[in-house]
Amino acid sequence: MSGVSAPGTVPAGSLPGSDSASTQPAAASAALSADHLTVDRGGRPVLRGVTFEVPRGTVTGLLGPSGGGKTTLMRAIVGVQVVKSGSVTVLGLPAGSAELRRRVGYVTQAPSVYADLTVRDNARYFAAIYGVGRAAADAAIAAVGLAEQAGQLVASLSGGQRTRVSLACALLSSPQLLVLDEPTVGLDPVLREELWGQFHELAANGTTLLVSSHVMDEAGRCDRLLLLREGELIADETPAAIRAATGTLDLEQAFLRIIRERATPPEGKVA
Ligand SMILES: Nc1ncnc2c1ncn2[C@@H]1O[C@H](COP(=O)(O)OP(=O)(O)OP(=O)(O)O)[C@@H](O)[C@H]1O
Ligand SMILES: [Mg+2]
DSSP states (O other), X not given: OOSOOOTTSOOGGGOTTTTTGGGSOGGGOEEEEEEEEEEEETTEEXXXXXXXXXXXXXXXEEEOOTTSSHHHXXXXXXXXXXXXXXXXXXXXXXXXXGGGTTTEEEEOSSXXXXXXXXXXXXXXHHHHHHTOOHHHHHHHHHHTTOGGGTTSBGGGSOHHHHHHHHHHHHHTTOOSEEEESSTTTTXXXXXXXXXXXXHHHHHHTTXXXXXXXXXXXXXGGSSEEEEEETTXXXXXXXXXXXXXXXXXXXXXXXXXXXXXHHHSOOTTOOO
8 A cells, every 4th residue: 555645635545445345236235224213312212213225335414403313323323322123234234233343434423532642643553453554544644634733642633633533543444334423523614625525535436425414515515415303314315306306506495495394284284
């Protein structure tokens, strides 16, 4: 693997999905599916019978208001959430299967790297776990735009910078499915743009990405959108189809229309 990588690009040798994912049979085209998934947390329903499929090699946005269930759904996908009923299938296997450990990357909403280590030591630590070497660690740091901060303790970084350290570490395992919980929070517009560019570069190489956000202006950057509100999936479409169905180009307005339509009982029926 080349240790040199321009900032803003993912090192070619660590591009996930560039081998096994692209050779999967067409029949296994869904990277991820949920079937009537129901989850309770704190004694109340948080996901209420959610059913959807995510095609391989796409960037799918998981959007919706705070508390809608995005993180809970992601936890179910990576197999760390107790499920009440229904199922989640990831890369053809039940979510949480041991075989998926190396094939699924998860960047949590709260950065999950070591605050008392430097950026470089975090990346090298995860590189050693995944057996990919120091050059890959340095390249991943450069890929998330943190080369200048490589020697800095994570504790001294900003929130957005810490998120990027988590992302760099997740990239090192070359996952076929990358689950990113609000990865762009706290990032300036330039870095956001760069990260979204990287997400699409990864998808073009066969990785499937599920990216949550409650910033609607990011919705238009996704290939597909899942809109989750109060534990229910109220849209599962491409941005273009959502715009066409609601008659507005503004996705925030489109979502508001979908929500209003669902709140209004069909004509002639009593609520
Ligand atoms: N540990 C927990 N115990 C009990 N209830 C929880 C717990 N974590 C989350 N919840 C509840 O589950 C619901 C969904 O939370 P979740 O974190 O999945 O939402 P979210 O869409 O990710 O929100 P945000 O955009 O704020 O991150 C919320 O009502 C929340 O209060
Ligand atoms: Mg969340």
